[in-house]
Amino acid sequence: MKCNEFEPVWNRREMLRSSACGLGQIAFASMLSESASGFSGTQATSGMPHFAPRAKRIIFLFMWGGPSHVDLFDPKPELNARAGEQLSGSSVGVNRDKLGELLGSPFKFQQHGEGGVWISELFPELSQHADRLCVLRSIHTEGSAHGEALLRLHTGQANLVRPSVGAWVSYGLGSESANLPAFITISPPRGHGGVQNYGSAFLPAAHQGTAIGSAETPVSQAVVSNLRNPRLNTEQQRRQVDLIQSLNQSHLRQSVTDPTIEGLIANYELAFRMQSTMPQVMGLDDETPETHAMYGIGEEPTDNFGRQCLLARKFAENGVRYIQVSTDYTWDHHQKVQEGLVGECAKVDRPISGLLADLDQRGLLEDTLVVWGAEFGRTPMAENKDGRNHHPQVFTMWMAGGGVRGGMTYGSTDDFGYAPVENPVHMHDLHATLLHLLGLDHEQLTYTHAGRNFRLTDVYGNVVHDIMS
Template identity: 45%
Template structure:
């Protein structure tokens, strides 16, 4: 038999075996295309040195899909209340929030009554109040927030994929990038994909119930081990043959990761083993939609603690063009307690010292009314907050005009946000590039300025 025959048979058998369910390649599309860097063989997700000392080791992105109304939650504008009912400068009727605002903490940060639990953390939050983006359409804006490009037709790697590409991951038994309940619409898998980066950098999707597609039950482990040993022996024979491509070694490593994950992931995602007081703090046993988001938050802490580099959790339903008042009561009730519990839990475990938490939406909403009870999209000025590693506590960077329409100071485009997040992780956004189709691509395209003023 020639050298080519066993290699083809090996690849064919491997695909059949993974399709039957043993692992990582089946649900993660894993193909190892980059096994060597600077002439040195690497495992696909091996930890890599940062460009400069990092302030954060990992990120948890708490994504409020649909655009949370900042005017009803954490952007208090006295002029909006003063001019309630008057014509807005760009048309429409200025409409103050129906919810009461009050100041919290030593910083005196304003929050509405909708977010009492998060408000207790006011002195540890770092606000980005001058954000702006390019498009008011959800699909493009969500994709731009996750990939740096609003053009969904020209797919770009997600920010989690770029982080793995630049830094690898410290836990070789787990994926380095996990997305829990990712946005089902508005770009779908593009938001956690790897695009033209090697596919092992894309996110691994799980549900808030801890379900990981195609992960075989542990009862099948002995048979799987025999199958894997056969596949790996043929792959190693092929790797040692003349002219074998470099990615073979990375494929071998990816199969082993898939096998190891079976013994780690199920236990890690089983939040029932957490103490009752921890479960109660997050609200995982509460009735209604809060429980689902609470499970996401608790799993995010467990995954981060275990060494996952980037975790995203998602709460949809914020697109309140109508039914704003009731809709906000429902959505904030779902996320307020779990988000606050996540911050508390990370802090008590010493994880907030090297974990960066990002909370926000793809854009904001206008201070004017839409219909009887709604607000339209606003891409010219909105807010997010950061907490944890590397950022100033109780700090507010940038701001919008007196009515909250347009960012007028500390302006941050999405490219600037990405550049800043990468810098906090020790990566220079201009050096983190990948050559594709004859040019060097990066997360921030050809823009991006780091907001160093927010660094602790």
């Protein structure tokens, strides 16, 4: 028998009568999928925040490779004045004689908005939203290699396999939509940790991020794997899923509790429902020409990232809790940093501005936290004469909407942008703060695995209350 002539051995009535699970058990499978966030194996969350949230969802704009903070958001007149000189370690608290030759920034900075936020000339569109931005200049982490730094950014740790930030958010809050996952990653990196950057690790499988394409694939060509079945129609697929779920439920009854089976049941049901909802949300033809223009869609060099940002807005308004948008691996400027930044900023400036404006005009920015950043920054010293090396010691990220104070700059660095000197914010602090804005206590959001309680922030992390509105 050919696959496209699929006909189950049982008809629906015989299957329900013979499987010993009946209508009640099939209904239970649907109930499981609707409350998937509540299953954790050894303990359950209610799908409710620990306290009143300031934000309902997060959109994370990930600039893969590490943008240079001293060229974009952290101007350093002293760096420019002493360009070409050797930076001594003693001047920045490092026990080394020479760190390298200082490289000044070729870009002009200007203060914008009532808050006087300093922004490089490379972001003219974003500068119009200065009073919405909370710029964190003192982020620091560990890991001078991309792989380690990406894992710390996305999972909090680089040792062992840990759940990603989006998976923790899904586990803690669940999804607002019955037909879409709680966590979606658009054009995710396939390197430097790959699927671990959006995986669920030991959390139930229902909390893993749903990937759309990959970073090196234009999003206009990206698809969700296995979203469509060309061989079976909807009715046949429903009958097939019912049969499979009856077997899954039988295994679950025998094991009493098994997060793997529970996650599998939830994912089967969600995958079936996604077939009707996801294509509609991913289509951009229902958006007006004015909206397309706002994001720079249909124009170069903004088309690809503009499409990603517009998809993020559509997923946000359709109940997805955590949405990540990633660029390709194009911010790693070990040489020609000036040329590289001009090109990369031109790709994202207008789309990001369009996203902030669009969220605001739709009343979504108030409870949507937009986060911009990367795995680390770049050195104030030159590499290959006109480039900059990796720099986890300090770098800049910014937030907007979702309960943070706009028009604000938090933390500061030394005269060269080498290290934080005021209000340092470690990656664990950043993660604790993100969860807090969603109404989740990072110390209470735990999962028991291998005999101990795990959390996103491990045994660290302090919420940065000063940046909250």
